[in-house]
Amino acid sequence: MSLTLRTISREQHLAYIQSLPAASHCQVPAWADVKTEWRSENLGWFDKNDQLVGAGLVLYRQLPKIKRYLAYLPEGPVLNWYAPNLDEWLQPMLAHLKHQGAFSVKMGPPVVIRRWNAAAIKSGIQDPDVKRLRDVEASHIEPRAFEVSDRLRKMGWQQGEDGGAGFGDVQPRYVFQVPLANRSLDDVLKGFNQLWRRNIKKAEKAGVDVVQGSYEDLAEWQRLYEITAERDRFRPRPLSYFQRMWSVLNTEDPNRMRLYFARHEGENVAAATMLIVGGHVWYSYGASANHKREVRPSNAMQWRMLRDAYAMGATVYDLRGISDSLDETDHLFGLIQFKVGTGGEAVEYIGEWDFPLNKLLHKALDMYMSRR
Numbered sequence: 001m002s003l004t005l006r007t008i009s010r011e012q013h014l015a016y017i018q019s020l021p022a023a024s025h026c027q028v029p030a031w032a033d034v035k036t037e038w039r040s041e042n043l044g045w046f047d048k049n050d051q052l053v054g055a056g057l058v059l060y061r062q063l064p065k066i067k068r069y070l071a072y073l074p075e076g077p078v079l080n081w082y083a084p085n086l087d088e089w090l091q092p093m094l095a096h097l098k099h100q101g102a103f104s105v106k107m108g109p110p111v112v113i114r115r116w117n118a119a120a121i122k123s124g125i126q127d128p129d130v131k132r133l134r135d136v137e138a139s140h141i142e143p144r145a146f147e148v149s150d151r152l153r154k155m156g157w158q159q160g161e162d163g164g165a166g167f168g169d170v171q172p173r174y175v176f177q178v179p180l181a182n183r184s185l186d187d188v189l190k191g192f193n194q195l196w197r198r199n200i201k202k203a204e205k206a207g208v209d210v211v212q213g214s215y216e217d218l219a220e221w222q223r224l225y226e227i228t229a230e231r232d233r234f235r236p237r238p239l240s241y242f243q244r245m246w247s248v249l250n251t252e253d254p255n256r257m258r259l260y261f262a263r264h265e266g267e268n269v270a271a272a273t274m275l276i277v278g279g280h281v282w283y284s285y286g287a288s289a290n291h292k293r294e295v296r297p298s299n300a301m302q303w304r305m306l307r308d309a310y311a312m313g314a315t316v317y318d319l320r321g322i323s324d325s326l327d328e329t330d331h332l333f334g335l336i337q338f339k340v341g342t343g344g345e346a347v348e349y350i351g352e353w354d355f356p357l358n359k360l361l362h363k364a365l366d367m368y369m370s371r372r
Helices: 010-018 086-099 118-126 143-155 185-191 194-206 215-232 239-252 297-311 333-340 359-371
Strands: 004-007 039-046 052-062 069-073 102-107 112-117 174-179 209-213 257-264 267-277 280-288 316-321 345-349 353-356
Touching (some): 010 052, 086 143, 118 333
Parallel strands (some): 069 102, 280 316
Antiparallel strands (some): 257 267
């Protein structure tokens, strides 16, 4: 297939995303407005009939004092990654980005390579010799994904020494998802483990109420989020970030971002944000108070969000990033331990890849990132 690449309008880009069953929320045009510290560009691939057959949101980050850029396509671009002529898709993109002043390109192909169901993960957790997901036999392997990785290497794309497996990637390589397609809601609930089902009932019995919030409630979200940040020792994003997310994403699509609160006796004790693109729904940020955890507001809220996703016709409810560690002493182990209770599956993507267009600047960036 003969392909050409050129910049497209936001309207063209959005229309293409809307024509698909789903795409990453990091690849919708409005995501560029969330990331104001980057400049952006919308790219489109056209076939010989001049039909748009692929799209990518590029974020450019300028190096200090010189007009050279890191070009980043988070969880993208959106194209046919299994095409036999993959290099004919990517070479024009590299040429274009180089012309735009990029010294290095980073992308995250949305290609799943392995899945582990809840039973396999639990088995791994119980085995003292197993320390990582990769030590456990996968429930499903996608052979074509290995071919994509091989092709990328042959083209000169690179990954870090750990193969991009770490949780510290710009976008997580491992995520946890609950499949919803071709399942009844009862089937989904039956897939939850006993503790999750008991906690959902406990929250209902205690009178926990889950409601949707609005833009005006983002300040209350921020209050809970900053409590969480202090407890879990991470640097919180400012309120203005979430206000901007809400404004730009919901201007693009009024149902792109939602806010939920779990309340007990009139008090907000947990909150979460949800993102929606086609049939893919993400639980993106979560927060909770330091008290009233015994009434299990987070379980109640997740169950309500999942039910809402199901009612919207979602095919997958994505609980976002996990570590690949199954070591109980690892500080990130709790993430997968909590999420596996939903009966979903751990999903491994092929990770993020870099293409150095200027090897010296690319190496300098690598050294800077490794020292942060």
